[in-house]
Amino acid sequence: xxxSFVFSEVITGLRRxxxxxxxxxxxxxxxxxxxxxxxxVVNTIDKMRVSYLDDVEVSVNLTADVxxxxxxxxxxxxxSLRQQLESNPAVESVVFENREEAFERFKQIFEGQPExxxxxxxxxxxxxxxxxxxxxxxxxxxxxxxxxxxxVNDINDQNKFLDRFFGVLNSVRNMTFIIAxxxxxxxxxxxxxxxxxxxFTRRTEVGIMRLVGATRWYTQLPFLLEAVVAGLxxxxxxxxxxxAGKFVFFEQVLGATGGIIPQISLLNVLFPVAPILLGxxxxxxAITGYVTLRLYVRH
Numbered sequence: 001x002x003x004s005f006v007f008s009e010v011i012t013g014l015r016r017x018x019x020x021x022x023x024x025x026x027x028x029x030x031x032x033x034x035x036x037x038x039x040x041v042v043n044t045i046d047k048m049r050v051s052y053l054d055d056v057e058v059s060v061n062l063t064a065d066v067x068x069x070x071x072x073x074x075x076x077x078x079x080s081l082r083q084q085l086e087s088n089p090a091v092e093s094v095v096f097e098n099r100e101e102a103f104e105r106f107k108q109i110f111e112g113q114p115e116x117x118x119x120x121x122x123x124x125x126x127x128x129x130x131x132x133x134x135x136x137x138x139x140x141x142x143x144x145x146x147x148x149x150x151x152v153n154d155i156n157d158q159n160k161f162l163d164r165f166f167g168v169l170n171s172v173r174n175m176t177f178i179i180a181x182x183x184x185x186x187x188x189x190x191x192x193x194x195x196x197x198x199x200f201t202r203r204t205e206v207g208i209m210r211l212v213g214a215t216r217w218y219t220q221l222p223f224l225l226e227a228v229v230a231g232l233x234x235x236x237x238x239x240x241x242x243x244a245g246k247f248v249f250f251e252q253v254l255g256a257t258g259g260i261i262p263q264i265s266l267l268n269v270l271f272p273v274a275p276i277l278l279g280x281x282x283x284x285x286a287i288t289g290y291v292t293l294r295l296y297v298r299h
Contacts, residue, residue, distance in 0.1 A: 028234030031183035067127035077151035231285030
């Protein structure tokens with residue numbers, strides 16, 4: 001098989017149906033860019049889960065009378081409650097935080113909102129026992145066991161907040177994948193139509209080649225490579241869109257979260273997302289092209 005002939009046929013086919021080719025490349029690029037965005041969200045969620053779960057605590061907030069009258073947690077019922085928590089096999093450590101310490105932490109958290117800090121008073125914040133677990137995902141055990149005990153006002157499970165927070169990010173991820181799927185279906189239809197149009201345009205020369213003994217693969221390979229080349233161009237364009245989005249959009253949006261959501265690095269885009277997009281584009285383009293040619297030739 002003469003490689004120069006095959007590649008010249010590929011270039012000719014792409015130039016002959018230039019509008020369809022551009023539409024196919026752009027649709028493929030948008031679809032793969034959405035897929036890449038979803039993969040970046042998945043990677044970000046995984047990193048955040050690992051990072052935040054190490055710092056997840058369960059705050060056992062004490063009642064107002066205990067918070068006011070026992071600033072060192074040396075009296076009942078705070079002392080016995082602390083001893084119970086420390087002896088629990090699921091608990092790694094217990095730290096008591098009185099009202100003054102809670103107020104200092106409150107001022108650090110909201111130092112960017114001085115009006116709120118001025119309105120707050122130590123008496124409005126409860127003392128608490130900050131419980132760190134060996135397995136943060138088993139925080140429900142502490143909630144069920146110690147809720148309603150003497151001296152306990154309520155229990156704040158940070159893991160529930162993280163679950164809600166990750167639920168929002170998962171919804172963004174799912175929406176991105178849905179849009180990518182819709183765009184992928186449009187790209188598949190464009191690939192199929194482009195190949196059919198290209199084959200129809202060159203039906204006479206293909207028929208002559210078959211009459212002189214050319215194999216089916218020899219006559220169909222240029223059409224198949226057209227789809228693969230267009231898919232690869234779309235994949236490269238989608239990677240460029242993700243890189244541009246990282247500098248133009250993601251850095252500003254994620255920076256506005258104050259570090260709650262970590263920044264997406266250029267390495268995250270280039271590996272493993274970029275190879276995945278290139279592989280998906282080649283695989284989908286090749287399969288779509290092959291199936292289209294088989295059905296069209298038979299028809």
